[in-house]
Amino acid sequence: MGLYSVKSMCAVVEARWFTEDGWSVPQILRPILPSKIALFLWQVQKNRIASKENLAQRGVVLENGAPCIFCLSTTESVAHLFLHCPRIWMLWIAVLHREGISWSAPASISTLLDEWGALRKSTSRILWDLIPYALCWEIWMARNNVIFHDKIFDPEAIWESHAFLIFTWMRAWWKDCPYDANQFARGFTKIDVHAKVSTRPVISWKPPQGLIxxxxxxxxxxxxxxxxxxxxxxxxxxxxxxxxxxxxxxxxxxxxxxxxxxxxxxxxxxxxxxxxxxxxxxxxxxxxxxxxxxxxxxxxxxxxxxxxxxxxxxxxxxxxxxxxxxxxxxxxxxxxxxxxxx
Ligand SMILES: [Zn+2]
The missing domain is CATH 3.30.420.10 (Ribonuclease H-like superfamily/Ribonuclease H)
Structure with missing residues (x-):
């Protein structure tokens, strides 16, 4: 029997399926993005997460027609939850507004990812490409917190957390990053990531020995x-x-x-x-x-x-x-x- 970590499992999944499906994590993001997050967005894009609509289609009985927990107005599908919900779409609008563009909602996350690169105007490429990963992850965390932990929906908290998440990824990868969390929170357009930033080896948490x-x-x-x-x-x-x-x-x-x-x-x-x-x-x-x-x-x-x-x-x-x-x-x-x- 072999030993597997989440990272090695993700590497196998990435190599075998991501590319076969014509979707892969951009090369530039691979040393930055945690495997768990990359895998999550792949599942979102493939409509393979446990949205209420998907659960209902698998025969799980849900109360009240399985509405979106954020707006309560329609069924929680993947496209609605991550894009079309009016309380979520405003977050995407804010990202695009910062970039100085207006955009109509795409039909799916898959379309959004296809078009995302072309929408960039002034944000550094790396930061721009990280946004959908961070935003979708924080939307999912917020949705789970409302459903399972009785938290109140707070779009501002999602906004702040997605910027902080990108900051933590960048700080771990960018050796001499001169920006702090507050500067990331204020917006990405003033953060300049040169093509040749010095990066550091990934330093991760090491487990303690035995029962310690x-x-x-x-x-x-x-x-x-x-x-x-x-x-x-x-x-x-x-x-x-x-x-x-x-x-x-x-x-x-x-x-x-x-x-x-x-x-x-x-x-x-x-x-x-x-x-x-x-x-x-x-x-x-x-x-x-x-x-x-x-x-x-x-x-x-x-x-x-x-x-x-x-x-x-x-x-x-x-x-x-x-x-x-x-x-x-x-x-x-x-x-x-x-x-x-x-
Ligand atoms: Zn909604």
């Missing part, structure tokens, strides 16, 4: 607000817990120390033992691991960390590059504006 759990944490400071986030996973990347909340500090490095402290308190409270912690800001990790040059204003927090480390049998606190810490990074950024902690 790994807590990836991060702190963030944006627009005068600070947040912390963390995600606890086992060796098969199963999530055992996570947190995202705002904190009352004035600097990013203070938030980063609090993120480590909060992860340890989390472990103590939920009796998680044998854990390792990874954080991408190296300064906070240096303060935690050494006793010299610690800032006086964080003495209490660092003393508490010293006390908790052996208590939860922490195997170590180490530094990881941001690309391997994306989930914690996102939770920390979301924490900055979160009223209720999770």
């Amino acid at each position: 759990l790994k807590f990836n944490v991060d702190g963030s400071f944006q627009s005068g607000r600070a947040g912390i986030g963390g995600i606890l996973r086992n060796n098969v990347k199963k999530v055992a817990g996570k947190f995202s909340r705002k904190v009352e500090v004035k600097r990013a490095d203070e938030a980063e120390v609090l993120a480590i402290l909060y992860a340890l308190l989390f472990c103590q409270q939920f009796m998680v033992y044998s854990v390792e912690i990874e954080s991408d800001p190296s300064l906070a990790v240096d303060w935690v691991c050494g006793t010299k040059n610690r800032p006086w204003n964080l003495t209490n927090e660092l003393n508490m960390i010293d006390y908790l480390l052996p208590l939860v049998a922490c195997r170590g606190v180490s530094h990881i590059l941001r690309e391997g810490n994306m989930e914690a990074d996102k939770l920390a950024k979301e924490g900055c504006s979160r009223e209720e902690p999770i």
Whole structure:
């Protein structure tokens, strides 16, 4: 029996089917786009996702005629959900408006993808080509959150998340990316991706050994607000817990120390033992691991960390590059504006 990862499975699927069907992920996007997202858009384009219309056609009985959860006016087909729903089409309009063009809705996602390249005016090619992947993925996430988690539909959140998603993909690939998340959020037309940007090897999250759990944490400071986030996973990347909340500090490095402290308190409270912690800001990790040059204003927090480390049998606190810490990074950024902690 062989060993397979999602990535290797996607590679097989891509090689065997994408090209046979006359559809493939553009070469330029392959080192940037996660396989999961590429596979998802392929399924959308082939009408092979579990939309309510597709489920009904397979004999699944759905209540009230299986309406679109966003507008409740018509059946949730793939074309309606991702394009024609008036509450979704406005997002595509916003993308095209930014580009300075107007466009009538295409009949299907397949047509949209066929025509997409020709619609670009001022956005860099790579960013432009990533938009349908990010937008469709976030629409699907929002749809699932409304159906399965009773969340309220918020098109602005989809808009912000799709820009942030593209930012995280680009930061992982573009070695010297000079732009931050806020600049991506403000629009792509001012972001210049040259043909020869220096790219970095893909650095991904590495699973912990055996029964040890790994807590990836991060702190963030944006627009005068600070947040912390963390995600606890086992060796098969199963999530055992996570947190995202705002904190009352004035600097990013203070938030980063609090993120480590909060992860340890989390472990103590939920009796998680044998854990390792990874954080991408190296300064906070240096303060935690050494006793010299610690800032006086964080003495209490660092003393508490010293006390908790052996208590939860922490195997170590180490530094990881941001690309391997994306989930914690996102939770920390979301924490900055979160009223209720999770
Ligand atoms: Zn709708």
